[in-house]
Amino acid sequence: MKRLLLLSLYLLVVTVVASFSQDIAMAREEIFFLEDFESAGGSSSVESQQGIWQEGSVSGSASNYQAWRIPTVRFLKKTTVLRLACPAHSADFKTGGYFFKFEKIDLSKFDNLNFYVKGDRWDGFPDDFEIQLQAEGHLASKGISGITASWQKITIPLASFKQVAGSSKVIDSLRIIFDASSPGSKKGVIYIDDIFFSAGLSGQQSVYDYINKGNSYCDLNEYEAGVKEYKQALKLDPNNIYARTNLGLTYLKQQKYCNAVSELEKVIEIDPSYAFAHLSLAIIYEDYFFEDNKALEHYDKFLEMDKSLDIETRERLVQWTKGIKQEDDRINPESYNNVWEDYTRNRDGYDYQNKAIE
Numbered sequence: 001m002k003r004l005l006l007l008s009l010y011l012l013v014v015t016v017v018a019s020f021s022q023d024i025a026m027a028r029e030e031i032f033f034l035e036d037f038e039s040a041g042g043s044s045s046v047e048s049q050q051g052i053w054q055e056g057s058v059s060g061s062a063s064n065y066q067a068w069r070i071p072t073v074r075f076l077k078k079t080t081v082l083r084l085a086c087p088a089h090s091a092d093f094k095t096g097g098y099f100f101k102f103e104k105i106d107l108s109k110f111d112n113l114n115f116y117v118k119g120d121r122w123d124g125f126p127d128d129f130e131i132q133l134q135a136e137g138h139l140a141s142k143g144i145s146g147i148t149a150s151w152q153k154i155t156i157p158l159a160s161f162k163q164v165a166g167s168s169k170v171i172d173s174l175r176i177i178f179d180a181s182s183p184g185s186k187k188g189v190i191y192i193d194d195i196f197f198s199a200g201l202s203g204q205q206s207v208y209d210y211i212n213k214g215n216s217y218c219d220l221n222e223y224e225a226g227v228k229e230y231k232q233a234l235k236l237d238p239n240n241i242y243a244r245t246n247l248g249l250t251y252l253k254q255q256k257y258c259n260a261v262s263e264l265e266k267v268i269e270i271d272p273s274y275a276f277a278h279l280s281l282a283i284i285y286e287d288y289f290f291e292d293n294k295a296l297e298h299y300d301k302f303l304e305m306d307k308s309l310d311i312e313t314r315e316r317l318v319q320w321t322k323g324i325k326q327e328d329d330r331i332n333p334e335s336y337n338n339v340w341e342d343y344t345r346n347r348d349g350y351d352y353q354n355k356a357i358e
Contacts, residue, residue: 031114031196031197031198032105032107032110032196032197032198033194033195033196034048034100034102034105034174034195034196034197035048035050035082035100035194035195036080036193036194036195036196037069037080037081037082037192037193037194038079038080047102047103048100048101048102049099049100049101049102050098050099050100050101051067051098051099052065052066052067052096052097052098052099053065053096053097053098053099053175054094054095054096055094055095055096055180056094064087064093064094064096065084065085065086065087065096065097065098065178066084066085067082067083067084067085067098068082068083069081069082069083070082070083070191079193081116081191081192081193082098082191082192082193083120083189083190083191084097084098084176084189084190084191084192085123085188085189086126086129086178086186086187086188086189086190087187093180093186094180095177095178095179095180095181096177096178097129097175097176097177097178098175098176098192099173099174099175099176100173100174100175100195101172101173102172102173103172104170104171104172105170105171105172105197106169106170107158107169107170107171107197108169108170109199110158110197110198110199111157111158111159111198111199112155112156112157112158112197112198112199113131113133113155113156113158113161113195113196113197114153114154114155114156114194114195114196114197114198115131115153115154115192115193115194115195115196116151116152116153116154116192116193116194117144117147117151117152117154117190117191117192117193118147118148118149118150118151118152118190118191119147119148119149119188119189119190119191120149120188120189120190120191121149123188123189124187124188124189125147125149125188125189125190126147126178126184126185126186126187126188126190127145127147127184127185127186128143128144128145128147128182128184128186129143129144129147129176129177129178129179129186129190130142130143130144130176130177130178130179131144131156131174131175131176131177132174132175132177133161133171133173133174134171134172134173134174134175135163135169135170135171135172136170138163139163140161140162140163141161141177142156142160142161146216147190148215148216148219148220149219150212150215150216150218150219151191151193151212151215152212152215152216153208153209153212155198158197174195176192206236207233207236207237207240207243208233210229210230210232210233210236210243211229211230211233211240211242211243211246213229214226214227214228214229214230214233214243214246214247214250215246217229218246218250218253223250223253223254224254226246226250227247227250227251227254230243230244230246230247230250231247234247239270241267241270241271241274241277244263244264244266244267244270245263245264245267245274245276245277245280247263248260248261248262248263248264248267248277248280249264249280251263252280252284257284257288257289260284261281261284261285261289264277264280264281264284265281268281272301273305274305275301275302275305275306276306278298278299278301278302278305279298279299279302279306281294281295281298282295282296282297282298282299282302283295285298286324292324295324296321296324296325299317299320299321299324300321303317303318303321
């Protein structure tokens with residue numbers, strides 16, 4: 001049972017770390033926001049018309065594509081993203097997606113188009129999609145593949161949009177395209193956030209670029225590759241608790257229990273108040289090392305540090321720790337399971353209300 005719970009906890013950390021990366025990266029860049037999806041009409045550096053489109057459809061007519069703005073929580077921070085659903089392939093499946101139409105934007109000072117994307121872990125996601133820019137009547141597209149269920153920052157050099165790069169770099173539209181004529185499955189859901197143009201620094205590898213790569217590899221169960229990326233991040237910043245936590249939990253997935261504990265204990269040394277590391281260590285000590293005293297120490301620290309648990313969930317966990325102390329088979333294991341299901345679900349932020357885009 002707990003091994004399944006640890007998998008859920010691992011996925012939670014991946015989500016938390018990947019979403020935190022965007023706040024750090026953007027602070028280092030000169031940027032021009034096209035859209036961040038935060039307000040009802042969108043918040044950006046320029047006003048735009050936007051919405052669903054489908055090839056051959058008249059504006060305002062029915063489309064098989066769907067889009068909503070989704071309020072969610074990432075790294076304990078409320079945010080809003082675009083949820084874009086592509087229909088299943090069928091005889092009437094048509095190229096389509098999402099469009100932004102705006103007054104002309106001069107990109108001569110910028111070098112890169114950036115955005116964040118992930119697929120839906122439960123509903124599935126397309127194999128690929130395209131980003132299309134239009135400049136002075138010229139259309140240029142760039143394919144995006146390698147989507148996973150973890151957030152990734154995608155950086156596309158504007159020079160790779162050859163028709164745009166060869167013009168004055170003044171654009172008037174951007175489209176997210178699911179091309180019916182290209183191979184690969186297009187069915188599923190992707191989430192898009194923070195579409196922006198940047199100068200210079202976006203092409204450089206940051207700590208959080210390596211973390212995001214590690215997350216993507218681990219999403220594909222390529223744990224050794226993930227370990228290498230987290231280690232690269234730690235070379236740049238040895239005290240980064242998010243890279244080190246993900247490294248520890250990846251070791252756990254590889255059944256390298258001593259390595260996992262070593263990394264998580266280092267996290268506690270760096271930041272004794274990081275509740276998630278205490279939670280992870282508590283479960284590892286109890287489930288893999290059978291060291292109840294150490295497990296209780298970290299459970300207690302977690303309860304002390306984490307303020308996000310509701311009263312009912314906190315009480316169930318308290319009862320579980322009492323069961324450890326009394327050695328009475330942990331007092332209702334099913335209740336323990338519910339505690340962690342509630343905790344991971346609430347922190348992952350997937351309980352959302354759909355707000356349809358007109």
